[in-house]
Amino acid sequence: MAVKETIEAKGQIASPPLTGTELREKIRNFPWWIVGLVGFFVLTAHLVLTRASYQEAFSFIRAGVGVTIQTTLIAYGFALILGLLTGLGRISNNVIIQNVGTLYVELIRGIPMLVLIFFIAFVGVPAGVGLLNRIGEWFSQLGLLFIAQPLLRLENSAVPMTTRAIIALSVTYGAFQAEIFRAGIQSIGRGQMEAARAQGMSYWQAMRFIILPQAIRNVLPALGNDFVSMLKDSSLVSVLAVRDITQIAKLYAGRSFQYQEAYVTLAALYLMMTVVLSAFVKWLERRVRQDERNA
């Protein structure tokens, strides 16, 4: 970004002929990697358009894009909520809440994501369903049937793999984002909370109106990075047989034996999604920063 701006700036000033060093400088600063990236896309597009085998792989695998995006978006939304709550919990004065939050974050950070996905899908979810059943029984003893019945009707085997995958991703990324939110909140000077409390605001009013708006603005880049990471990590849910693009590409390769076509297409699709998403995130950040500057 900065590179591009300096190039543009130079382009406007540099009407007189360039000297040798200037030219060399310009070549050095040019973002050649973008050329490489575009080249990769052009090459893949060329293959898909000209070769029947690539065309077939592409139209087959493409069908998983929806699942990948949907899984990522929903899980990201839940992870944001979970992360914010946990982040707030970790800085809470309540020792129990603070410790529960820290335990959660440390557990998740110490276990590989692939293992976590298996664990949450096959241990966590059944345990959760069992717990909800128990709560249902308890409510039915209290005679609150309208709450009890939907809880009692829950069955572990009825929870689809997509749901398990979303829960697994949310819980995992919730812990990462808790750390982001915590760091963001702690980066706001103590004086802000004090000024707000001195004005008679409650702790939560001060959080809501003073601390979080500033903290979230500060952590937007980190949250954006996590969004891109999650899109990539969503490929791990293919181990649960969720039909995201990775799973579909695997199926296609196994069935057609066209491994090269399948995985070139898969990589290109991910790259396309992450490049677009990164650009969107950067744009969002720049807008927020601009607001601040105009402000």
Added chain:
Amino acid sequence: MSATHEMIRVINLRKKFGRLVAVDGVNLTVRKGQVIVIIGPSGSGKSTLLRCINHLEVPTEGEIWIEQQKITGSQRQLNAIRSQIGMVFQHFNLYPHLTVLENVTLAQRIVRKLSKSQAEAIAMHHLERVGIADKARSYPAQLSGGQQQRVAIARALAQDPKIMLFDEPTSALDPEMIKEVLDVMLALANEGITMVVVTHEMGFARAAADEVIFMDRGKIVERAIPEVFFNQPAHERSRAFLSQILSH
């Protein structure tokens, strides 16, 4: 004035940070309309005393009463009581993500539950009072230090406070901006607002203070009217401090 006009009463206040005793048995009463200036060397507990008065620090021992209401111990009314005490900080502590106008209206709206138009009318009144109404739409970062501190004063005034607390309001300012802030404070003092001011500005103390309090090592060493305090300080430590400060 009668005892019913007692605005602040501090009884035997002690505040410890771990093993360090920051405030060590302070008794203090401030009556309505009084301007009290607290001076003393760095680390003598001035800020801590001030911050205990609106319970930003929780006292280790002792009692604080604000207008016949005890605020130590039970804290149910704390937010309501705090909203009646304006506080001005050394580093302004304006909310950087909000405009000047929003800085001044926010607490009015969410604590005092005023409507937007009411809060803005009050805000503009106080911004005019501190001479900065033309910056209402600016953000704090676009203002000079002196302007920011005047906004902070307007923000506190907009709470319609019974008491104003100032903790070294000019210490973070460039010399050329100190006067604009002191002028505003002097005007407030003349209007009869109850003020407790921690400051090193001896000129302000002479001009505005009803009483000067000298603190050292967590204790009030001397309490006197400015003429007496500056001309014939009773205590050795007050004299030493004054000669040090005035020799600068």
